[in-house]
Structure formats: structure tokens, C-alpha cells
Amino acid sequence: MTAREGYKVVAKRPSTLLDKRMHYCPGCFHSTVHKLMMELVEEMEIQDKIVGVCPVGCSVFAYEYMNIDMQEAAHGRAAAVATGVKRMLPDKLVFSYQGDGDLAAIGTAETIHACNRGENFTFIFINNGIYGMTGGQMAPTTLEGQRTSTSPYGRDVAKVGYPLRMAEMVANFEGVAYSQRVTCTNPAETRRCKRAIKKAFEMQMKGLGTTFIEVASNCPSGWKCTPEESVTWIEDKMLPYFPLGVFKDVTKKEKKAEA
């Protein structure tokens, strides 16, 4: 793409993102994260080295947009499928792209055991605290008091338990090399998200173990608010419970040991 006279190109669709109308709702971070990932594939020149696994949930059609080899997994099984791919193709860069229902409810066993084995692939975990695809039901990460279609009076933690903090949880596993929670609420955080994914990919290429990037994400449709309000909700409600930050980084530990 060339810039129009007098204009400078500051953002464009990467060649690795197919020129298709996405099914995502306006303002949804899925499209943002898709773009960040495909920018990385282009910049890192890894289109022929990367294989993705998408879940059941809103991103079930991710393979329709990402111009890379991909597999569509059964609900919750993306970590097992990615394990199969990576074990058969250890020289490829493998990622699973999953939502909270997929990764933290029905697929918890697969997630935990892949992390514990130190499966050398990257989890991209989109946590928006709700089941978007099925119409806004309660997720394992729905906040206390948060209203969803199956918790219409607000999540009652005495009845259904507490929201799961996955990035913190997996950081406890020996097999996990990197765990970070990011978001895309503003340009700075979005750039940080991209850097986190890039770091995870680079660590995977070095064979350091499981890398886990959780994105505190939004769902304007499910949350019944505007995209702008959804960003405020993340900042005001989600981030106090799901704080941003690096929960594990084995490369940092190595540096400390050297010093």
C-alpha cells in the first residue's frame, strides 16, 4: 500500500491477515489481537513456520482471517491439539488461541497439563469474562456480581465460585517459561500486548517451555455496552481483579543468576 500524497502510513492491514470482513462485533479486541499477531507473522517472517489452533467460541473462525496454516479444535481441546501438532512438528512455531470458556472451563485439564508438561507452544488467552459466542452466559472468569444471561442477578461467588486467575495460576508450573497479562485498552497497552506475544514467540523458538499470554479483553455485545464503555469497564472492574503484568519470565531469572 502506498500513502496518499501528503499522508504517511501509520497503520495498515498486514499481508498475513486476509482481506475479509470479520464476524467480530464492533470494538471487540479479537480483531485487534488477530491483527497484532499477523503483523508479527509478517515482521518476523514466520508465515511458513507457524501453525495455529483455534478454539470453539467467538474466535472459532480465526482460520478464516489468519493467512497461515491452522486447525480448528473441539471445545476446550486446543491445548491437546496444539500438543499433538508441536510434538509432530517440533521445529514449527505453534500457538493456541482460546477464550475463557474454552481454556479455563471445559479445557482446564488440557490447559493445566500442557503447561505442566512445559509444552513448547504459546497460549493466546482472550479473557473477556463471558461466553460471547453463545450469547453472553457466565464464564469461569466472570467477575463477582457481574450480570450475564446465566447470572442475571450478578455472579454469586458463594454459589458458583470465584473468577479464575489463569495467568497467575499457570505461572506456578515448572514447565511454564513465560506468563503475562496484557490488554488493548489504549495504544500503549496494545503495543505492550504485541511485544508480549513477540516475546512469547521468541522464547518458544528457543525451546524454553510454555508461554502464556492472557489478554484482558472486552465483549461490548455480551456486556451490553458501547465499545468505549467496555474499555472503561476493563480499566475500572477487570484490571483490579485481573492485574496486568508479568507473572513469570524464566529469562529474567537467568539474568539475575548471572548477576
Added chain:
Amino acid sequence: MSADVRFMKGNEAIAEAAIRAGLQGYFGYPITPQSEIVEYLAIEEPKHDYVLLQAESEVASANMVYGGAAAGARVMTSTSSPGFSLMQEGVSYIACAQLPCLFVNVARGGPGLGTIQASQGDYFQAVKGGGHGDYRLIVLAPNSVQEMVDYCILGFELADQYRTPALVLTDGSIGQMMEKVVLPPPIAYKPNKPWATTGKPQDRERNAITSLYIESEEMEAVNNELQAKYKAISENEVRYEGYNLDDAEVVLVAYGVTSRVCRKVVDLGRDNGMKVGLLRPQTLWPYPTAAISELADESRVKLFMSVEMSAGQMVEDVRLAVEGRKPVHFYGRTGGIIPTPEEIINAIKAQL
């Protein structure tokens, strides 16, 4: 070069056959009475190039098989009845995504946790579905340790040929018994799977492996494609064996370990003046429907009897083949009890 003859357990033989077939990945979860398969592969692993991974569950192992098969590798899993129930989700997805791979069910008695003794109670699950949706598995039923070897290799080959999952349906008695086997030389497996997700090069479109077809027309087109494939398999891959069928008045139908008992029944019956013959399906799907139908047209044939270690499952397919032309009877034992030739003879006499 002299033949590679060994005295092996059925479970070990199937593991050795898989290695010789060029196995690249095994994903499984221990369950009696088939754990020798994964144990054998674990011992042999350092000598070979395959990946062996003990999964956290049968649910996971079936989905690891999905990932490995979609990555273009020759992969398998093995389990026993309760574990195969857990795998049905993966089986359905694998069938729809058209991924070649091998499942082995060394069946035990059910329902529920059941018994660890041998059973043929998983016939319906194997040949009528088990998972959701319109799909079929190629189902091979060995009745000896030698056939554990032969059908393991055949299963891999048919899976690749038709881009579909294959199942070796055997049982705890064949898995645990020891017999002489002749092992074939190892093959140099070179997969030719241009559809596999191996990383998109510049010179081809991206490969996507999926079982999601949200538009009705698209889903029906995929179903039509699957059904056309299943039709081709039905036409080309039926395998069965006849024993003393030429003049048989009583036709026994039995597969797997029960077919061995029924051979004895044929001999015993003939010693006692009863013209008994045996038809043994070696493929349970596709089923030897035409062969049974032809026998039903023979005027000398008085009756059919399906002998199973179940409460009566394959007998339904015998009835479908006979289409009411002759009486179809059933004799079976459950709970892991292998019927004796004598009780089967008595069951035949009761119908004559």
C-alpha cells in the same frame, strides 16, 4: 533372510506392528487390558524416531491424535472400552476433518466401569457411530495375535488411502493371549499429505483443518463427500472369511475371539452330523452384508446364528442382511465369559 518369527502377546504385537508401520506419534492413557501397548512403545522408544506421550486423559489423547494427524504424521492411540467412550468426541471431529489415524480398542466388559475381562459389547459404538453425526470408522476385527499385526498395518494404510480414521476393535482375550507371529519388515513411511498443516509456504494457499461448516449447504456438501467416501469403502474394503460354508445348513456369524470358538463348533457339529458353517467378518464396517445375503438365498440354509460376547449387537446387522428370508438367532455371553463350543452346539440344537 529368514522370517522374523516371535512368540508375542497381542498387545505387544500391535505395538511392534505400529513401529514397523512407521509410527510417528502415539498418544494414550493407561487402561486395562491394553496397557502393554503403551508400555511396549515406552521401552522401544529410544531405538526409534516416534514420539510417545502419556496424556492426561483419553479426551486429551484423542485430540492430540487430531493435532498430530492434521500435522501430517502417522499417529495412533489405544484404549479400552471406557476410555474409547471418552474418545468419541475426538473420533467424530477426526472423521469430519478427514484425518487419517488409527484407534485401537482392546475391549472389556461393560456398561459402566464394568469388568476388565474381554467383551464384544462395543460393537454398536464402533460400527454405528459412538460419537455424534453421520460418520463411519473402518473397523477391523482381528481374531489372532497375527491379525493384530496385520490389521494394525492395514488400518494405517486404509486410513491414509481414504483420509479417514480406522479402528482395530479387539478384546482383552486377544490383547492378553500369546501366539506365534510373523512380523513384516519395517516400512520406510513417507507421508504424502499436501493438505496437512505444516506451515504455509509462499507457493500454496493456507491449509485449514476444520470440522466447522456453519452454512447448511456447505455442511450438506461435506456430508455428501463423506458419504461418497464411505460408499467407496463399502464397495472395496469388505473383508470376511468363510469356513465350511459350501454345504452349510446352519450359518454361524462370529468375529474376533468368538469366531475361534465357532470354528470348533463347526467341527464338533459336523462330527455330530450337523452341517454347520461359519462366516467371520474381518471388517465390521464395512460389513459383509452381500455375502450373508447370498447365503440367505441358498435353499439349504436353515438358519443363521450370531454368536457374540455381548447381549446381541452384531445380530442386528445379520438380520439386516438376511432381510427376513431365514430365521436369525442369537447366542451370547456377557461379563467377560467366553462361550464354550458345547453351549453353542446346544443353542443350535434348540433351534433345529
